[in-house]
Amino acid sequence: MGEENKTSPQVRFCTNCGAKLKESAAFCAKCGAKVGGTSVKQETGNKKGKGPLTAVIIIIAIIFAAVVITGIFAVLNYEAILEKFGFQQKNEHVIDDDDDEDEKKDKKDTKETKDASSEEAASTETDYITGSSEDPETGSEDAGPLKESDIDEESLSMLFDIAAHDPEGMTRKKDNYQWSFFCYAAGYKDYIEKYYDLAPESESWMTVFSVEDAENFILNSIGSDDLSEIEDRYEGDYCYIKGGKLYAMTPDTGDSWDQRAVVIDHEITSDGKLKVTGYHEEGAFTESHHHLLEAVFVKNPESIWSGLTLESIEELDDEHYLLPEAQYKNYTRDEVDFTPEMARYARNEIYARHGRRFKDQELQMYFDQQSWYEGTEDEVPETELNEYEKNNIKLMAEIEQE
DSSP states (O other): OHHHHHHSOOOEEOTTTOOEEOTTOSBOTTTOOBOOOOBHHHHHHHHHHHHHHHHHHHHHHHHHHHHHHHHHHHHHTHHHHHHHTTOOOSOOSOOOHHHHHHHHHHHHHHHHHHHHHHHHHHOOEEETTTTEEEOTTTOOBOSOOOOGGGOOHHHHHHHHHHHHTSHHHHHHTOTTHHHHHHHHHGGGHHHHTTTSOOOTTOBTTBEEEEHHHHHHHHHHHHSOOOOHHHHTSOTTSSEEEETTEEEEOOOOOOTTEEEEEEEEEEEEOTTSOEEEEEEEEEEETTEEEEEEEEEEEEEOTTOTTTTEEEEEEEEOOGGGOSSTTTTTOOOOTTTOOOOHHHHHHHHHHHHHTTTBOOSSHHHHHHHHTSTTOOOOBSOOOGGGSOHHHHHHHHHHHHHHTO
16 A cells, blocks of 8 residues: 555645645645645546547537438438339429329320220221211210320321312212222322231332222221222223222322322311311422312221221312411412401401401401301410411501501
C-alpha cells in the first residue's frame, strides 16, 4: 500500500491561481486562498470519463446520417425499388382532362375490338348486304353495330376508289358494273391475295380467281354475286371468264391520264352505317376534274375491306356548290368572281357542308333549298375543318370586306 501511494501521490493545485499546494496545506502559499483544489489523479480521471459519452454521440450522429442518406436514396429511386421488389405504382403521372379522355377512349376501343372479335367468332350465318350475323336456331343478331374501331382507313380507301370508277353502276347494279369492279380491283392484287388464293396464272398485271372465289369476293365487296355480264365477254378483254376462272386486269389509260379516288371524311350514321365523302379525280397533264362522291357502307365481317360492304355510291351535284372543291383545293382570288354578298354565302357554305344550322333566316332558307344540305349542328368546331377549308374561309372573308 505504501509503495502505491509513493508512485501515485495526491498532488493538489490552488483553484484560484493554479499554484501547486503542499499535501497538508489549508491555504495557498502564493495567493492565500482557502484550499479547495482537486488532485491531478482526479482531474485525469474526469477527462477519461468523458471518452465513452463522446463515442456514443459520434455513433448516434453516424446512424442519423446513414438514415438520412438512405431516405434520400429511397426517394430518388422509388420506382426502381418498387419494381425490384415486385410492387407496381398505381399512379405514374398526373392525368389531365385530355389524357383522361384518351385513356377512356383507348379502354373503350379495346373493349369494342374484343366484343367485335367475339361477335364475329360466334356468327354462323351472314347476310352480306346488311352485315348482320344470325344464329340459325335462335334467330338473334349478334354482329353488333359498326364502330369507329372497325374501320381501317387504307382498305376503306381502296374499296372507295374501286367503286368510284362506276358510281351509278355499282349502286344500281346494272350495265357493266361487274366488269368495272374486277378491272379496278385488279389494281390492288397484292392486297387481295392476302385473303384469296389466286390462280397460278396470276401475274403482276393480272388477277385470276376461281369463279367461286370471284363470286364470294364481289358479293362481300359490293353486295352482288351476279357475273353474267362478264360471262359474255371474250377472251383477251380486260375482264373475262374462261375454264372456270375469272381473269381481270386494270385498263391501260396511258401515262398521261390519272384516275384516283380520295376519301375526305367519314362518319357513322344513326342507323349504324358508314357514310363516306370523297372525290374522284381524273386528269391529263395540267387538266384535271374532280367529281364529288358520297358512299354508304354497311358492316360485313366477311368482307376483306375492313369488314365493309358497299351499299351505294353516287356523284353529288356540284352545280349547286359555290365552292365545289373547297375541301381539297385552295382557291385564289382570280378563280372566284364573287361579289361580297356571294362570298358570304360561299364562306357559310363550307360550314353548311358540315351540317351547320344558321340563325340568319336568309342563310337558312338558302341552304334548305340545296339537295345536299342537312342541318344538324348549331356550331362547327374549327377542328372539323381541314386546312383547305380554313384557307378558303379566310379568302371569302377578305372578299366580303372589299
